[in-house]
Amino acid sequence: MEVQYWDSIENVSRNELKKLQLFRLKETVQRASASLFYRSVFKQHKLSADIIHSAEDLQRFPFTTRSDISSHYPFGLLSVDRCEVVRFHSSAGAYAPKKGIFYTKDDLSAWASLVARSFYATGMVSTDILQVMTDFGLHTTSHGCELGGEELGVLVIPAGNISMHRHIQLMKELGATVLYLPAGMLATLVDTFYELNMSPSVDTEVRQLIVGEDPIDQKEKERIENMLKIPIYRSYGILEINSPGMAIECEQQEGMHIWEDYYFVEIIDPEKLTPLPSGEWGELVITTLNQEGMPLIRYRTGDITRIIEEPCRCGRTHRRIDTITRRTDELFFIQGKALYPAQIAQTLQRVPEVGDNYVIYLETTDGNDQLTIEVEVVDNLYLDNYGKLECLTKNISSRIFEETKVLPKIKLVQNNHFSLHNEKYLKQVVDRRKKTE
Amino acid sequence: MEVQYWDSIENVSRNELKKLQLFRLKETVQRASASLFYRSVFKQHKLSADIIHSAEDLQRFPFTTRSDISSHYPFGLLSVDRCEVVRFHSSAGAYAPKKGIFYTKDDLSAWASLVARSFYATGMVSTDILQVMTDFGLHTTSHGCELGGEELGVLVIPAGNISMHRHIQLMKELGATVLYLPAGMLATLVDTFYELNMSPSVDTEVRQLIVGEDPIDQKEKERIENMLKIPIYRSYGILEINSPGMAIECEQQEGMHIWEDYYFVEIIDPEKLTPLPSGEWGELVITTLNQEGMPLIRYRTGDITRIIEEPCRCGRTHRRIDTITRRTDELFFIQGKALYPAQIAQTLQRVPEVGDNYVIYLETTDGNDQLTIEVEVVDNLYLDNYGKLECLTKNISSRIFEETKVLPKIKLVQNNHFSLHNEKYLKQVVDRRKKTE
CATH class of the missing domain: 3.30.300.30 (ANL, C-terminal domain)
Known part of the structure; x- marks a missing residue:
């Protein structure tokens, strides 16, 4: 019998999941209080892990914002000793808002298994060959794909920042079956295949695409799927927290499962900053549940989406988020780079x-x-x-x-x-x- | 008492080392015979692991060259099933000689521990902060530094391909203590510090540099060390085999220890292709002793050096190689890229x-x-x-x-x-x- 899930947590009952979340929420707040930033926030608001008796109690905590991360750059949100972190990530540009994101060894292992779980949910298996088309360096995406791909046991091609012609040459030579690329690169991919008079579904072994980074709406996605005759799976993540690895479309392709054993999700009104009823569109707010190096509490992602409460036909009990409709920040993507x-x-x-x-x-x-x-x-x-x-x-x-x-x-x-x-x-x-x- | 070596194999007796080499030589030839390329070479020359009774018997095997790798690209030298390899590396350019280099999960772990061992030999410890200044992507160097740094437990900054100004900004912000960069970037590093009117030894926490990729001679190295007032450790590796991680200068800085439990070393006359007496300058030829995915037998590196037989004051029993005086291939380095x-x-x-x-x-x-x-x-x-x-x-x-x-x-x-x-x-x-x- 085929194994349906990478991890048995994926179809655990919602009750179990909520119990785990509550336990990890308390743990996270406890860990966060070791950082300079949260220690001062908690002191100011008279907050501690002790006040959390239910998930709703989290609402007493203030939001964390991008500017909190920037103004406490680099080490202000670090919740462990500097010697315990082994990886730093950040935005690449010298003049981009400064972000210092830190991982312990355990954080990297957890990230690897989250990405493996995500990839597996799209139908990737260990015999696949994954071409990573995002740029390596300070940003997380490529590193996360590499970690997760290897955890899943696929052959990873860390192609990174090369021309689209070279990408296509590589995927033909190696027989890549899955491509990971920013949604913003799809148009160039399509055009280059057209220019080369090649049909990816006929002339390559590629059988699925996973897109991340910039948002893509359902209509545009379907249009490109029809042109390429290859399914596209959307994934979601942000630099500040394990991107990719936060949420992904399963084979049903009806929204992205967000891994609720790792992320506590809220949707708020981005103006009034108040919680929105389930199912309404608003800003996604994340509390990490398992980060050691740099836990984040009620982090405003700047991304607008909604929670899909209906159970998914795939049987996973983790809820889904809908299309990301816009980012509230200014980041834009061009030629596969975030600027x-x-x-x-x-x-x-x-x-x-x-x-x-x-x-x-x-x-x-x-x-x-x-x-x-x-x-x-x-x-x-x-x-x-x-x-x-x-x-x-x-x-x-x-x-x-x-x-x-x-x-x-x-x-x-x-x-x-x-x-x-x-x-x-x-x-x-x-x-x-x-x-x- | 301080631990002097990362791995106890580093100061094992030469006798033990030779026994291990012989065992692994036979194993390697056995494994290699599963690849299309070596199967055909061995058949043609009537060779097998059985004929190896001493290290000298290896001389009956023909050399493997860069063009063997290129002409059997991508999978011809793969010695395991494609499903067992998890990482592909190559030269980045579409028109560079094609090289397909493959790693199993165990190869990646072994590579990580070799790089950790190498870094530790230069005096790096887990409290260090390592800024990786080489470009990520298809080439191995940055990935190897990341793997090894994390294995050693240092904080790795995967800076990659950013401007020298941004590199210097980052090293100041994060307090980087060790930089890994291609020797060809040293001049720009020095110039940019000069331009910024900064002295790295005073204005940054950097206390050592590790250089790889392009060769640098002793005189040039000393000149830059004197200018920066920071020691530079040379490392050696080639794309085809775990670069970095093959050889490195220990704290004595008198030649690079080549890890003889992983690499069997020969020096040959690059014209006559005959073995040279110990200590003479010639082309370095490597047989991998522990690679699973893609073992190489008598691989002509194209690099000219000599073996230093005298025991090193550090106590490591693995022999050293001298300065690489020239590469016989055409590869050149500019702006941190290999072209x-x-x-x-x-x-x-x-x-x-x-x-x-x-x-x-x-x-x-x-x-x-x-x-x-x-x-x-x-x-x-x-x-x-x-x-x-x-x-x-x-x-x-x-x-x-x-x-x-x-x-x-x-x-x-x-x-x-x-x-x-x-x-x-x-x-x-x-x-x-x-x-x-």
Whole structure:
């Protein structure tokens, strides 16, 4: 008989799950109180693990936000001695909001088994060959895929940041059966197959895709599935907590099971910050239940979704979350990299010849996603001198490449250009990327 | 009492070590005979594990070369079932010689403990904070550092491919105590500290550097050590076999201990392919003694060194290898990336406007290593049209960036330019990088 679940916890009764959650909630609060940040928060609000008698008691604790993590960077939320953590993760850019995320050895093992469990739920098995197409480095995604894939016993190809042509060449050579990629890379994948006159379902062994990082809605997902003739499984995670490994679509593909033995889930009104009735759309708030190095209590993810309460046909008792409809933060994804507008802004500030205003355009040219930045020059004389102009655009684009590893196209516009235009585009990211169809 | 060695095998008697080697040599040949490649080689030469009664009997086996790996890419040297391997590594470029390197779960554990042993030999301990500055992805180095660092229990910062400014910012923020970087990045490190008006030994917690990848000679190493006032430990490894983790300098810093329980070492004359007397300089040939997924027999590394037979003052009984004086292959390193001239060549071939000849220059401008490629245009009229020229250089540089992730400077020269010059520079890599002094 085929084993249906990676871990027997996946179909434990909701009652058992709730008992485990309560136990681990208390444990988590206890552990968190060892960190500088939570010790001070708990003291200020007169809170401790002792006040938790039911899951509802958690609501007496304040939310933790991204800016709490940034302003206590790097070690303020660390709940164990520095010597006990073996891995640091963060956002990659020098000017991105600073985040220090720490893992103990046990956290890494737990992460590996969560990702293995997630992958297994999509139908991956140890004979699969998994090509990891996300960039390695400070961000967690690729490392998590590698850990989890190996735990599951698949052959992992840590392809990382290579061109789409090379990705396709590799998947053909090695016979990759599963690809893990950011949803934002799907369009380039489709286009490159088209350019090569190849059909992935015929010309490769790929039989499923797992997408993470940027949100993708159901309609867009189905459109790409129909084009590729390959199913796409959505996964969910955030840098701050084991991404990937938090939630994933099972073979039923009707929402993402969020692993409730590891994550306590709340949905709140993102304006009023009050709990929302079950099933309503709101901001996802997570309390980690099993992190040692850096437990988080009521962490505001910035992601909007809803809980699906109905039991899933797969038999897993862990509830599902619906499509992530938008992120409340500014992070955007291009060419498989996660970028913050602040990285662009602060890089531009170091170039005296340009003004304060800019617009970031995400565009598709020749099937490739392109980052274009419109920047005002301080001195309009620049615009008449081709040599100077050329030199300045090169200077800016190489500084931004240095910071983001994405080579942008720079468009210089005259001083006060933006004041003539609609203010609402200023310092914003305008996503004009072609939806693949 | 302080534990002096990570593993008790490090100071076992030479007799014990040789017995273990003989046992593992037979085992390795036995395992290798399960691969398509070795099965056919052994059949052709009537060889088997049974003929090995002493280490000298290994000389009856033919050498394995890089081209054997390439021409049997990807699975030809795999000695276990595909389902048993969990990790694939390779060179990153689409046009680099193809190499498929495979690891079982046990190979990864063994690799982790070899790197931990290596790091420990340099004086690293679990309280250290290790910043990994090599690029992650298909190549092994960063993954090996991560595995080994975690095994040793240090805090690993998987920094990867970020700018040197960001590296320095990170090491300050986190208090990194050890940096792992390619020797080729040392000059940029020194320059960037200088530019920032910082002294690493005063303004950071860094207390040692470990360098790998490209060779560095003793004099250059000492010069940089004196500038930084921080000791540098050399390590040695090759993509094909657990790099890093093969050999490292202990705290005595008089040559790199090569772990003889995992690697059987020969030094041969690279022209005549005959064994050289002990202590003479020649090509390093390695037989793996403990690899499961892809054992290699008499593998020609292409690296020139010599064995140091004298016992080391550290008490380790594993012999040392001397400075790697040159690599016989063409691989070069720039901006922390490993590149093959073939990647450049084959990318240029896809641009109809340029000729067959080119020269690759590695230069230092403004303290940064720069890749410059001189290319002939087919039609000299190009050189008179600034717009066309601009467009063509952009096209070439973006294609090369796409392939190598290094943004080159392209210099177009007239048709037949190279025939007027010394032929010996053609299709070669000219390294004009400033040695830091």
